[in-house]
Amino acid sequence: xxxxxxxxxxxxxxxxxxxxxxxxxxxxxxxxxxxxxxxxxxxxxxxxxxxxxxxxxxxxxxxxxxxxxxxxxxxxxxxxxxxxxxxxxxxxxxxxxxxxxxxxxxxxxxxxxxxxxxxxxxxxxxxxxxxxxxxxxxxxxxxxxxxxxxxxxxxxxxxxxxxxxxxxxxxxxxxxxxxxxxxxxxxxxxxxxxxxxxxxxxxxxxxxxxxxxxxxxxxxxxxxxxxxxxxxxxxxxxxxxxxxxxxxxxxxxxxxxxxxxxxxxxxxxxxxxxxxxxxxxxxxxxxxxxxxxxxxxxxxxxxxxxxxxxxxxxxxxxxxxxxxxxxxxxxxxxxxxxxxxxxxxxxxxxxxxxxxxxxxxxxxxxxxxxxxxxxxxxxxxxxxxxxxxxxxxxxxxxxxxxxxxxxxxxxxxxxxxxxxxxxxxxxxxxxxxxxxxxxxxxxxxxxxxxxxxxxxxxxxxxxxxxxxxxxxxxxxxxxxxxxxxxxxxxxxxxxxxxxxxxxxxxxxxxxxxxxxxxxxxxxxxxxxxxxxxxxxxxxxxxxxxx
Numbered sequence: 350x351x352x353x354x355x356x357x358x359x360x361x362x363x364x365x366x367x368x369x370x371x372x373x374x375x376x377x378x379x380x381x382x383x384x385x386x387x388x389x390x391x392x393x394x395x396x397x398x399x400x401x402x403x404x405x406x407x408x409x410x411x412x413x414x415x416x417x418x419x420x421x422x423x424x425x426x427x428x429x430x431x432x433x434x435x436x437x438x439x440x441x442x443x444x445x446x447x448x449x450x451x452x453x454x455x456x457x458x459x460x461x462x463x464x465x466x467x468x469x470x471x472x473x474x475x476x477x478x479x480x481x482x483x484x485x486x487x488x489x490x491x492x493x494x495x496x497x498x499x500x501x502x503x504x505x506x507x508x509x510x511x512x513x514x515x516x517x518x519x520x521x522x523x524x525x526x527x528x529x530x531x532x533x534x535x536x537x538x539x540x541x542x543x544x545x546x547x548x549x550x551x552x553x554x555x556x557x558x559x560x561x562x563x564x565x566x567x568x569x570x571x572x573x574x575x576x577x578x579x580x581x582x583x584x585x586x587x588x589x590x591x592x593x594x595x596x597x598x599x600x601x602x603x604x605x606x607x608x609x610x611x612x613x614x615x616x617x618x619x620x621x622x623x624x625x626x627x628x629x630x631x632x633x634x635x636x637x638x639x640x641x642x643x644x645x646x647x648x649x650x651x652x653x654x655x656x657x658x659x660x661x662x663x664x665x666x667x668x669x670x671x672x673x674x675x676x677x678x679x680x681x682x683x684x685x686x687x688x689x690x691x692x693x694x695x696x697x698x699x700x701x702x703x704x705x706x707x708x709x710x711x712x713x714x715x716x717x718x719x720x721x722x723x724x725x726x727x728x729x730x731x732x733x734x735x736x737x738x739x740x741x742x743x744x745x746x747x748x749x750x751x752x753x754x755x756x757x758x759x760x761x762x763x764x765x766x767x768x769x770x771x772x773x774x775x776x777x778x779x780x781x782x783x784x785x786x787x788x789x790x791x792x793x794x795x796x797x798x799x800x801x802x803x804x805x806x807x808x809x810x811x812x813x814x815x816x817x818x819x820x821x822x823x824x825x826x827x828x829x830x831x832x833x834x835x836x837x838x839x840x841x842x843x844x845x846x847x848x849x850x851x852x853x854x855x856x857x858x859x860x861x862x863x864x865x866x867x868x869x870x871x872x873x874x875x876x877x878x879x880x881x882x883x884x885x886x887x888x889x890x891x892x893x894x895x
Contacts, residue, residue, distance in 0.1 A: 373403060375701045379694055383408035388584060389577035389685035390418050391694070394603025395702050396610045399676040403702060404603055410574040410684065412584055420604050423559055423573045424682040425589055426667040427660030430562070430599035432627065434528050435473050435644030436612075437535055437547050439626045440619050446538045449473070449626075449643075456537040457530060459508055465517050469534060472527030473643040474631035478513035481884030482506070482526040482596070487861045488882060489822035490840040493589070494663030497566060500593040503529050509821050514886040518634050520733065521641065521793040522884060525596035528644065532562075532595030543594050554618050555608045560601040562594035570600055574684040576664015587664035587686065597662055603680045606669060610678040613656050613671040624673075628656060630792075639792040640774075646791075650696060652708025659692050668692040670699070675706045714760035716746035717768050722759065725779045728851060729797035731787070735864045735881035737850055738797065740777075740785070749777065752856060800851040810835055812875045813847075813855075813867060817890035826890060828878075837863070 376393065383390035390408015394401065406418030442449050447456075452466035460467075463478075471477035482503045483493060489506065491498065507526055514522050532543035539546050544562040552560045563570070576588040591598050601609075611617055616624040630647050631639040640646050648655050653672050660667040664684065668691035671678040679698050681691040699707065719742040728739045739750040740759075748756040749770060759768040759777065767778045770790075778786040785797040810830055818825045827838040828847070835847040837857050845859040857863040863880045868889075870876040879887045 373701065376403065376405075376698055377407075379697055380407040383683075383689070385409075386415065386417070387412065388579075389683070389688070391681055391683040391689060391691065392418050392420055392422055392424065392603045393694075393698060394420060394606055394680045395698060396607050396676070396678045397703060397706075399611060399614065401604070401607045403698075404607075408684075410572075412577065413575070413586065418574065418684070419572075421559065421572055421602050422684075423570055423600050423602055424667065424684060425563065425574075425576065425597075425662060425665045426599050426601055426669075426682060427589075427597050427662040427665055428525075429658050429660040429667050429669050430595070430597050431473075431528050431644035432656075432658055433547055433551065433562070433599055433609075433644075434531055434535075434543065434595040435642075436551060436619065436623070436627055437543060438469060438473060438531055439623050439643065440550050441535065441538055442626070443619055443623055447534070453530065453534065456534045459504075460530070461508065461510060463513050463517075467517055469531060470631075470643070471517055472531050474639065474641050475521055475523050475527065476518050476631050476633065476639075477524065477527055478515040478517050478520070478522070479507070479524050479526050479530075480510055480512075480514055480886075480888075481522075481524045482529060484861065484882045484885040485510070485526075485822065488863075488880065488885060488888060489819075489824045490842070492841055494587055495590065497590045498593060500529065500533070500564070503593055504533070506822070509823065511821055512887070512889075514884075515733065520633065520795075521631070521639055521789070521791055522734075522886075524884060528596035529593055530595075532593075551612075551618055555612055557601065557605040557608050560599065560605045563598045563600045564592055564594040566590055566592045572602075573600070576662075577685045578664060579685065579688050589662045589664065591662075597660070601682075603682055606680040606682075609669075610671050610680075611676070613678070614673050614676040633793060635794075637793050641791055650699065650707070651710060653706060657692075661686060666691050668695045670695050672699075672703070672706060675703075677703050677706055679703070711772075713772060714762065714769055717759040717761055718746055721761070721768070722747040722779065725783070725785065725799075727799050728802055729785055730800045730851065730854070731795045731797045733886075734795050735883075735886050736795070736797070737800075737854075737856075737864075752850075752862075800854075803849055803852040803854075805849050807833070809853075813878070815875070816893050816895060817878050818893045819888060819890045821888065825893065826880075837865070 392406045395403035404420035410416045410418045410422045441447050449470040450468050467477045485506050535543045535546050544564045578585050578587045628642045630642050646657050657670040667682045669680045679695040681695045683689045722740050725740050730737050737752045741750050747759040750756045757770050762769050769776050775790040776788045788794045813828050814830050816827045836844040845857040847855040855865045866879050867875040868877040877891045
């Protein structure tokens, strides 16, 4: 139960800014769509030079119960959780309990051996190549938000894997798995769960009294918000159904995150050296320097250095940004998914309340012309990322069309042949050999080669029809044909249409889209298929007899 003093403070904060602070109408205007009693909303907390200057709630913490969001409403913050798991491992490294460069199998001997050691550091900066737990579970038939996912469920499916997305430290691919396993390493080293260790080593010393890793989905939490999505014209209650922590599942408030902003700036726990370790950016074997550190992004906004992370899970979205040079920061926590952009809102709030700490807004680069991309128009494919995209020309200039159909404007960079994706830092370099070098916003690079659009023949479609089984997922899929249409049938999910993109490559519709490619045997017949879903690359399914 909350102490009387906390309840009194909570009452004083409902619907207002902190005592002595006048309401900020320009911030309020950013949340005009949330300021109603019939919809989900957001809580906002702003720190300036180490002092909380703004804390306010907009919208409803629980639509069904008619409870409003306040600065003390508790949110599931999804992947914002990762920096707290990362800091827990940093503290253990500082105490000499482990090294971030230890082989993880030293602590997790049941994890498969992949021929090269995976390290704790690689887990925490997404360079291990280990496949993502959510994509694995969804590929095998789990419905996130509906089916309970325990820590053991993650361990079981990860321990069945026999391959990586890439060789360790050769690329970057966001993988929640590494953080769940990092939490298990904490337990192996300390005898405490991640929840227990973080509570004693981080949250209590920092005074974060409403924060914990929610590793038991049945645990009752006072002032907890309920998650929501807006679907088919009405609000639906949607909540993560997790009993696992590390990659996600931190419960906290914008007022508690005020104390975390102080930690990121000053290293209250672990000292400045600990924060420097947390913020050490990854470097790939080829020399590419990443923007991702140990559970947190290192970047800039309007010339000011930042530490930041976003989060998104069923029913929730969040963003936290810290400006370490000035001890300022913004947290935006929302109990809806797919309806708000907390990252952009946080930037807009910083523009209003922290403007004197930021540099001038950078000019928007000019859009690339049709002439700049004339020799490179067409469809492209990356073998390493299993990604596709097209260089196109629209009425206002050149763009990059992603597989889902969205177009990102290409803008000039000032370097010959290099075009920015949007306003950067991601870019495309158009190379003389006709390939495209993509540098992602996170810093890693990949090569895209031009491919030709393709319409399969009846024989090509017929060759794919059949049942396919994955030993690593313990699941069977079926591909069926109806006229000139192929559909993918999976347990628990509606049939998904397979759309040909280029020769022997299809994509599927649905919540989790797949890239499907046939593998042919020596007799030319389809013996297997591979399925990629972005965070899982090249998952093999072998054809089975009916």
